[in-house]
Amino acid sequence: MQYRSLEILVGFFVSIAIAALFFLALQVSNFSALKDHGSYAVKAHFDDVGGLKTKALVSMAGVPIGRVTEINFDAQNYDALVTMRIDSRYNTLPTDTSASILTSGLLGDKYIGLTAGGLDEFLKNGDTIDLTQSALVLERLISQFLFNSSDKSE
């Protein structure tokens, strides 16, 4: 009898702890968002990625549809080659879709925003997005602003 209650208590302990693990996986982390519908890779050249990191979101109309998987330096064109994987549920993006690097909030993370084009052909695995807009680098913006204002004053 005593051994039985011991076993019941240990059983409770183990099941509550495993429930805690499931809670961590499902409620606290992005585990449920990792459901794999399969994805396809799309590449894009940027002049300046300005702090974009791998795993950054790729979104269209504000809805996350993929993630950045790789950022490499392209030694031939001297620019950045960004590879992103887009959920294969969204396989009807036109080939003239444009990509720009945006910032969420003033100090937020960088992400890639896609804007749909108008062509009837769709992006496939391995395709390259041609229309890209680089990240806004604050220093460059400020220096432009300063030059402009000094030009006007003269």
Added chain:
Amino acid sequence: MNIFQVLGQSTLKSLAKLGRGSLFFISILSGLGYVLKRPNLLMKQLYSVGVLTFWLICIAGLFVGMVLGLQGVYTLSTFGADSSLGIMVAASLVRELGPVVSALLFAGRAGSALTAEVGLMKATEQLSGMEMMAVDPLKYIIAPRFFAGFISLPLLAALFSAIGVIGGHLAGVELLNVDAGAYWSQMQSSIDFYDDIINGIIKSIIFAWLVSWIALFEGYDALPTSAGISRATTRTVVNSAFAILLFDFLLTALMFGAN
């Protein structure tokens, strides 16, 4: 010359202890089959090591989470970023506080008890009595306790983190009116299952190995006197704490340092 002798002596002593400890650990591992054949031995130890630490971990986790919630809101609201509270609470719990604090508590609650128990068994010659009856005390006494600790601590650490996240919710959302949707959705979007949760679990598995090993070895290696047992119990808590914090730094540098 005397200084060198003292230094050399203490180096040799600690090396010898490390060697005894390693041999001890290998013989514990060889007791795994014995423990699997007699699960009732393991069950009793799971009760005294795991179940009896359960409430301590629950309460500690709740309060640590609540304190993180309060402090997080106070600090983050200066930047107008209190919607990121969920990330702060969950990341610090899952990556660091969950594994580390529960391992420290476990060393104090269960580790010291294991050392005292094994040390007293040695002092009252129960261990040598078993050897006389051709029962291997390493298999019958030590191995079930080791595996019970090894299983319990990762479970307790997961429990600690989960309850801490709920505690952060209680303090931040219920008490200080952070938006509940922001708390959970920000948390879910930035806590990564593999990078954060699995790494936290790996940490707690390593701490479980360290604490159980140190506690049992100190008990087994204790001087068989009352003073010896008391010193061994102290050493268990102190050495476990050192080992946990040192390994935590190394593991954090390995897991989160590279990028």
